[in-house]
Amino acid sequence: METILIKGGHIIDPQNNLNSELDIVIEKGKITKIEKNIPPFPNCKVIDASDCIVSPSFTDLHAHLRDPGQTYKEDIKTGSLSAVAGGFTTVVCMPNTIPAIDEPSLVRYVIEKGEEIGLCRVLPTGAVTKGRKGQQLTEMALLKDAGAVYFTDDGAPIIDSNIMRKAMEYAASLGTFIANHCEDTALSKDGIAHEGEIAAALGLPPLPPEAEESMVARDCILSIRTQAPVHICHISTKLAVEIVAWAKAMGANVTAEVTPHHLYLCDDEWLDFHCKAKVSPPLREFEDIEAVRWALSSKIIDFVATDHAPHAHHEKMLDHWSCPPGMIGLQFALPIVLELVRKDYINIVRAVEVLSTEPSKKIGLKPPSIQKGNTAELVIFNPNEPWEVTEDKIFSKSKNTPLLGRKLRGKVKYTFYKGKIVYQDSSKQEFCYD
Ligand SMILES: [Zn+2]
Structure with a gap:
């Protein structure tokens, strides 16, 4: 060397x-x-x-590497390349693979493949419920022993409040936490774009923001009552931020992440009707963007996570209903966070905190340090x-x-x-x- x-x-x-x-x-x-x-x-x-x-390199607690099962979209190697090109040396990947990461051998597969490639640390999460179906809890202790760093059914919200409560307590007893994709699917139904002027003007099926907010509130209350930690994935609305602020003030062990796209893009991305703007939760209005930016500054939002969600070209060319939601993010997190520095929402030290120090600490990883x-x-x-x-x-x-x-x-x-x-x-x- x-x-x-x-x-x-x-x-x-x-x-x-x-x-x-x-x-x-x-x-x-x-x-x-x-x-x-x-x-x-x-x-x-x-x-x-x-x-x-x-600066110390970055840690992303929320990326979809699509491996195993959908390696035409991404695999652990291209995901790792994308990560290091974005300055990340730790990538935590989501369990919504095919099959879902709900048993120890799959956790080990991801870790071993990541190590074999060796570009960065690839750490898997485990599914909260078997097959991410929201019904039966996985053997979280075994998954954790195999190397799962936290638990989530991301992509699918945990709808059943009793299952969520049990999962939170179970994860807490193991020294870890549940991260939830907050979306009341009875409210979001067939919604595609944020319910607002743009969706109305374009005639796109509206997705009401309370689909996210009501589940954020539920999870915060479960955390206050059980004292178990909960992590809110990709928070995106002003009211959701206010709910988390309230829960933190109540002493809840709640943390929240925000994606680069929710910090940077509005629902007017839909103006050309292209599904590249389709993401879950949907791109919001400017008022929401302002709120998540200031919340990142005031530490109501704890850190940035990319929700890097690769999809193939032919999938994104499908009609609005069939097209899968999601956008890639590993190479855009840094420039978007730097944009917030240039616009004086945060300073450069906070920028490094939200990309590196804070997400590392959240999973009990010693943050890289110079x-x-x-x-x-x-x-x-x-x-x-x-x-x-x-x-x-x-x-x-x-x-x-x-x-x-x-x-x-x-x-x-x-x-x-x-x-x-x-x-x-x-x-x-x-x-x-x-
Ligand atoms: Zn999600």
Whole structure:
């Protein structure tokens, strides 16, 4: 392993209050020096990090890697590539595979395949109920022993409140938690787009926001009563945020995540009638976007999770009803969070917290940190470099995102995992005229 000198970067690490321009030496994969102005020395590879931020790499607690069963959409290898290109070195994947991750051998399959590929840490979640059917609890203890980091039926909400309550208590007794995709399906029914002016104007079947909000409220109340933790997946409305704020004030052990797309895109993405805008929960109105942005700043929302949901081109070309909901996100989380920094919703330290420190802590993983003696697990990114989202720059097998053709700012230049460079940006710098 060569010796690396990262020069001229601005280090941000909330773990040890680092927020200054410092150089880093990495020898045999370990950080051996963090000092100002380290001159290049013989036999070292110099990475010019001027104009860049160097931070601990990111952790995504919510990604769909589609493996096993739907590897035409994504697999653990392309999911890992997409992750490290987005600055993530830990990816927690959802159990809505085929078959669902509801028994220990499947948990082990994901872990082993992730390790074999070796680009990043791939950690599976376990299903809460067998086959994600919402009826019979899985053997959570066995799944946890096999390596499941938390439990969710994501994609499917846990409708039965009694099952949810039991699951929360069971998970708590194992030192873990349930994450719920909150959606009262009796309310959402055949809804496709957020119930509002856009859906009405376009004649799209409306999906009322209370489908999400009522289940967020239920789960918060279950947490207050049982003291068991609950995690709200992809929170997306102003009222849902207010409910979580209330529950936190009541002492509930509730956490919430928000996706890059709910922080950035409105329901007007539907204006060209294309299903690339279809996602669950649906894209909301601007008022909701403002609310989730401020909630991320005030810590009502704990962190960002991508809900990276790859679907094949032919699936996204289906009609509004048959098209599966979801969009990819692993490579867009950083530029979207940086947009919030540029617009003064959050500062850069909070940006690193919500992408790295906070999600790591949530699953009891020691957050990566830039400290002498640590194995290098970090990301070097240029926060201002513009790039156009084009299919050739997307590492995922699927290209389903409304962001295609748009310019984002903020580019990952290098990602280090286990002391090694696992991603290096090879594209030429693009220029932005707007
Ligand atoms: Zn979901």
